[in-house]
Structures are given as structure tokens and as C-alpha cells.
Amino acid sequence: MRHLPLLLLAALSLPCAANAQDAPATLEQVLQARDRDSHGDLRAVVVLRDGVIVAERYYNGETADTLHDIRSAGKSITALLVGAAVAREQLATTKTVGDYWPEIAGSPAGKVVLDDLLTMRSGLAAFDEDEQSPGNEDKLDAASDPAAFVRGVPAATKPGSTYRYNSLGSYIAGRVVENASGTDLEDFAAKVLFAPLGITRWSWGRDVAHHPKGQGNLSLRARDTAKIGQMVLDDGVFDGRRVIDAAWLQAALAPRVAIGAVDRYADSYGYFWYAKTQDIDGQQIAVHFASGNGGNKIYVIPARRMVVSIASSAYGKAHGQRRSEDILKAILKADATQM
DSSP states (O other): OSSSHHHHHHHHHHHHHHHHHHHHOOOOHHHGGGGGOOOOOOOEEEEETTEEEEEEETTTTTTTTOOOOTTTHHHHHHHHHHHHHTTTSOTTTBBBBHOGGGGGTTTGGGGHHHHHHHHHHHOOOOOOOOOTTTOHHHHHHOOOOOOOHHOOOBBBBBBBSSOOOOOOHHHHHHHHHHHHHHSOHHHHHHOOOOOOOHOOOEEEEEETTBOOOOOEEEEEHHHHHHHHHHHHHHTEEETTEEOOOOOHHOOOOOOOOOOOOOOOOOEEESOOEEEEEEEEEEHHHHHHHEEEEETTTEEEEGGGGGEEEEEEOOOOOOHHHHHEEEEHHHHHHHHHHHH
8 A cells, every 4th residue: 555646545545534524423422522612601411321321521610519500490390399299189280379378369379270380371470581570580589578479460361371481380389389298398309309319419599488499499410400300201210119100290291382482492381391302313302301591401302211411501691592402402313323
């Protein structure tokens, strides 16, 4: 070969170079590529298959032990806690908020059926994307008396008729679980969810009345949010132990409300859980997920037996949600080449 002309040598080498360049990325390479992300606010990606970590990477100072605020992805965890209370026959979704929270029974919020509350169809004048909305999340957070604030939020539409994303409903759901179970929401979560999953470290923000925020502000490790996703993937079982009732998960993940027209990242909504079918090189892959401000995600992909947990601090920035979906798609594409 050393006597061949240089041009011929170069020509012979081109196919090899092209093949190397066109070779599909591995899962690790997909995660490593994000080292070059210019925003500086991606924190962690953990990928599980059948409960085993198959790829994991941390960014911008995050470590495996860092507690990270998953923001509204905590709503999906509140939904799991509602399910735990239902399984213990402490509440029923056919009843109203006021049945479990007598203090607000006479208000518009008190008349809302829990099923409508859990699907963002309470009919209350609460819309987080509108600063002027009476039940806006920021106004809830600033309220000196949360119960009085809830009582004062008027009705805007007929319950069950209109999807409006809001944090008020999941806050109310958390208070309902507390009242129905007779237990502080965080203590209830520790007993029925965290302990069975082996989750030992977390931090949960509370309101001025010292109630945990069912709408979010729960901080967990990325590996632990992945555990929650794995339990959901396995129909409520973790390490051979039933944690959440399978029928509840089926109800929570069901496509109860079509929201694709108002949310580019989702097709439908269940009980504080989203769903979207991703097109990966012509293959339609159903994904269920929890979602939080900044791009925080717990993706559950039944067809691939996978969970993808993403921690991100791009709070209030559009690129966070877009980046997380891009990471998911890249993982699914890379995974398809390895199956």
C-alpha cells in the first residue's frame, strides 16, 4: 500500500471516514454531546432500561447526590399520592374538594369534583400563563392565607369543559390528600412512596401555612426521579413490592384530555401526567411523562422498557423544554440502533 499514489490512498480512505462519521451515536455519546450545550443550565440525564442504569451524565456542577427542584413535575408525584389515598379508601375522585376540605366547601373550588381537578378542568379562574388570572400560581405563592385565597378564586367555565394549565388545582389536590389521610403530605409521601422506592433524601417547599406544595417545589436526586419513573413503567411495582395500584396508574396515564392544540410538547393529559407519541425515524413511540418548568422531565417509554430522567435549571426559559425533548428523541434514536 505504501507505493500507491497519494490521491488513490486518499480515495480509499474516504469510505472509512464517511462510515465513521455516519455511524449511529451510542447512548453515552448522546449524553456526552450535551457537554457542549452553551446554556449552562442542564443538570443531569439518567437512562434506565428494566430498572438498570444504561447511561448517566451530570452537567454544570451537578452530581449524583445533588437534590434538584423538579418544579411542576412534582404535580405528577402528587397524582401518585392521590392514587395511594384512593387505594386506602381515604378518598374517591367522584367526590368534591369540599367533601375533604370543609373549610372551602361553600366556594367554587369546594364544588369541584376531584376528577376534573386532576385533569386541569376545574373551571376555576386559574391560568398560570395569565398574570391577571385570579388563581395564577404567583398569586397563590404570595397569599398570606392560602385557604382564604382558594376560597376567593371564582369560577370561570363549567367544570369538566375546558383545560387550563394551573398550579392551584394540584395545590388543592395536596391539601385534599392531607385532609383525607389525616397526615402531612410530605409524611404521607415518605411512607407510601419514598420509603418503598428507597428514596432517603429530598426537600419539599411549603406555603406560609406550612403545607407542602402539591403543585411542585419538590427537590430530588435524578436517580430517584428515575426510580419513580421505573415504578410507573412497572405498573406500580418496585423491587417486587406493590407501591401504587395498577388501576390508578392506568387511569392517571390515560389520555383524558387532548391538549396538542395548546401544548406543542404533549398530545394529551391524564391525572397530572402528560403523553405524546414521538416519531422516531418513522416509528411511533408512545411516551408518558411528568413535566416541570425549565425542562425537568420523567419520561416513561413502555415499548422500549426505558425511563429517561432529565434535571434542568432553565427555569422560565423556552429552550429548557425544547432541549429535553431533543435529548429524549436522540436517546430513542440511538437506542433503536442498539436493539
